[in-house]
Amino acid sequence: MNQVIELVKTNAKKEKPSVESLGFGKYFTDYMFVMDYQKDKGWHSPKITPYEPLVLDPSSMVFHYGQAVFEGLKAYKTKEGKVLLFRPDKNVKRLNLSCDRMSIPTLDEDVVLEAIKQLVELEKDWIPEEEGTSLYIRPFVIATEPYLGVRPAGQYKFMIILSPVGSYYSGQLSPTKIYVEDQYIRAVPGGVGYVKTSGNYAASLKAQEEAEEQGYDQVLWLDAVEKKYIEEVGSMNIFFKVKGEVITPKLNGSILGGITRDSVIQLLQHWGVPVREERISVKDIFNAYHKGELREVFGAGTAAVISPVGELKWKDEQIIVNGNQIGDLSMRLYQAITNIQLGKEEDVLNWTVEI
Amino acid sequence: MNQVIELVKTNAKKEKPSVESLGFGKYFTDYMFVMDYQKDKGWHSPKITPYEPLVLDPSSMVFHYGQAVFEGLKAYKTKEGKVLLFRPDKNVKRLNLSCDRMSIPTLDEDVVLEAIKQLVELEKDWIPEEEGTSLYIRPFVIATEPYLGVRPAGQYKFMIILSPVGSYYSGQLSPTKIYVEDQYIRAVPGGVGYVKTSGNYAASLKAQEEAEEQGYDQVLWLDAVEKKYIEEVGSMNIFFKVKGEVITPKLNGSILGGITRDSVIQLLQHWGVPVREERISVKDIFNAYHKGELREVFGAGTAAVISPVGELKWKDEQIIVNGNQIGDLSMRLYQAITNIQLGKEEDVLNWTVEI
Known part of the structure; x- marks a missing residue:
């Protein structure tokens, strides 16, 4: 994997939420990964940029015809301070299975895995360390072409965003x-x-x-x-x-x-x-x-x-x-x-x- | 229907495309309709604004969990210069049927119909007049809340965009x-x-x-x-x-x-x-x-x-x-x-x- 991922730095870092307030999928970290697809260029320009809003035409196909796929996995910090992912290769493979079924151009699995790793490494201070907490990783692809005809889009965005999440169970496992x-x-x-x-x-x-x-x-x-x-x-x-x-x-x-x-x-x-x-x-x-x-x-x-x-x-x-x-x-x-x-x-x- | 629709004017009008280049859903007019929903306020602030990109958080629920519904209807210009809609009440009713199934808060049907009428009236110069052409009207609702949990969103946008469209058949009806x-x-x-x-x-x-x-x-x-x-x-x-x-x-x-x-x-x-x-x-x-x-x-x-x-x-x-x-x-x-x-x-x- 020799794909170079560009890094656009931010100085405006957010304050990290307290562990008690985490919940699930409410807070997002300082950076995100973005890569674009155009029919004539393929997937190109992988970048880690400051976490920021998307600017999309109201006719972007994802709003109308729902070409959108995603994955979910977690990064954990061990007692020794190591950062671990759990079977990320399986998520990356399934992402491509989803893309294929939804007529979205598949991604280079090595690039996706590398993007996850680089983004999590950059944001490792966001991984909470308390029992049951983790850093949730959300890779997703959306159709961005501004067009109202029903057909597979010619433009997409692949993104990865990160969210520190609390324990699913407040307290302990319960039926x-x-x-x-x-x-x-x-x-x-x-x-x-x-x-x-x-x-x-x-x-x-x-x-x-x-x-x-x-x-x-x-x-x-x-x-x-x-x-x-x-x-x-x-x-x-x-x-x-x-x-x-x-x-x-x-x-x-x-x-x-x-x-x-x-x-x-x-x-x-x-x-x-x-x-x-x-x-x-x-x-x-x-x-x-x-x-x-x-x-x-x-x-x-x-x-x-x-x-x-x-x-x-x-x-x-x-x-x-x-x-x-x-x-x-x-x-x-x-x-x-x-x-x-x-x-x-x-x-x-x-x-x-x-x- | 006493709902007042605010109008935000633009001076930057686009050039209208030639009839030959129209196709379907490629060009959009100068204005669009937008109305927002928040759990505590309901549907509020109906506005006609210049056609412009949406600015949405990457965690907006529409990208992940697909709460999105739409309609499609057409406005026609008669030889006498009148503007006609075809059974728009049916589209508005079906929009609410779609909302209900997808756990999206339903809309006031009178407001939606009035919004369609005011927007089309404002943009009537965009209705092409050649045989088989029309102004396509696309009302749609998307979930905009920035949150990654799977549940109905607490924030939505209802929008209407307009696209002058060419004849579906180039030439005449063909099997x-x-x-x-x-x-x-x-x-x-x-x-x-x-x-x-x-x-x-x-x-x-x-x-x-x-x-x-x-x-x-x-x-x-x-x-x-x-x-x-x-x-x-x-x-x-x-x-x-x-x-x-x-x-x-x-x-x-x-x-x-x-x-x-x-x-x-x-x-x-x-x-x-x-x-x-x-x-x-x-x-x-x-x-x-x-x-x-x-x-x-x-x-x-x-x-x-x-x-x-x-x-x-x-x-x-x-x-x-x-x-x-x-x-x-x-x-x-x-x-x-x-x-x-x-x-x-x-x-x-x-x-x-x-x-």
Whole structure:
């Protein structure tokens, strides 16, 4: 990778927010990365510049036809002051998978990885160090061409912005309440559900709002065709421990292939815990509960890492999982993954990348 | 409607493009309409301002989670110099349907209609007068809050921009070639296919590109569940004339309810031509062709008004409709609707609104 990334310096540094006020995605650092695409020039002019507003024509295609993809990953600071990324190569690959599905020109993966590293290195003082905190990294691509015809745009911007984020759990891990959605649909095979494009998230908001009105934290999506099979939860993948075995829905073209999902599967295999990817009907999960075989349910995603599920509602039935307590396996996975991310535990599967 | 729309004047008027260079959605007029939403203030401060770039934080939610909806309609200048809109109330209602589905706060329909009228009145010199040309009106809403959490935004912008557009057909109506898509899916019941949100268009690009590579103009979408039933074409609704009757797919929650579609149905009823909305399998259409009963196929949408279809490809079979000639009914509908839009024919169904 010999691509030179230009640096435009700023003297106007922001004051860093207190750890208590962090939350998620509210504060942004002093710099951002920007690279432009034009049909005749390809991706060009990679730059790190002061964090600043975008100036875009109102006809920019992203506002109208939604060509937009993104990624999310985190940088952590270890006790020794090292800066670690968690499996960033997977995010970069998935970014290109998303680009390809959305007819956006793919990026040079080495350039993207190098851009993440240089930007995080420059902004490493922004990485909070308290338990559960991290520096969230948001790479994204948007269509910027000013044109109202429906076709792939001829101009794009790829950017990376950084946000120091607080612990997902205030205090400690706590079980969530999940509503099994049987009216709204998130995605369908042949559609775009397996990639991180903006429209998938917009399409999920209504169901999420209605679930919240009924007192639930998140929605569990079912398949679009039969409304029988489990896909994913809100913005996480989902796992069930049934008797001694862990199962998770098989990637089928409408489920996002989460990197935490993949990490959970690999860790379980490494530990010798049986784990299978398969088509899972919600009925089978409720049946397992009634037979006393449903031991744990948990979500896996970048934001929460592992999110234990304490309650599931499907149609008129509510079930309480594991007495609404965090299961042992959920806790073990949460601790193992966060310990690896923070360099507190041996990186047995070679996942972290030091900057 | 007593809402006062502020006008910020410009002295820097642009030169108007020549009719030959117009195309679609490339040029924009001197002014635009803007109105802002904030959670605590609602929709406020409607303004007509000089057309100018938007200044948005890179974390603005539209770039990441795709909350964006739009409309498209046209203003026409009659021979007598009157300015006519075509059924603008329908667009305004559909805009709110889209907002509601996408968890965007709905707009006051009177304010939107008044905004369209005042902006078009101010910019009426931009309405081209040549056959087939018009002033395209693009109302749209985008989520502007700078925040990376997945939830409905707390800040939005509603805008209207105007673009003088050329004739969709260079020369005259000509039949298009349609590829029946049996791999990619546009929308599913329970999803967002029935509203005009940006993600639907992004999701359609890949199939459109692949159809073009095979020499086809547009894609005909099938239902997501059985991949048997006809939904819509690219950005139009579709009609089939089988023997003496016209049929079009029934709105089912995944098809956009086009305003031209509705106008075609009403006109046919007014003329006494039998027309039915029903579930239509692609197989039945191909069977009708083989029995010699498929007389005409045409699309209906704002951009092209009526677009005759000359060829359909489904799996390995290509069929030529009506000898690849424009059908009499397609032509009659095209002429009737464009004549009404241009004030050349009596507005029997009371569709046009004079500004």
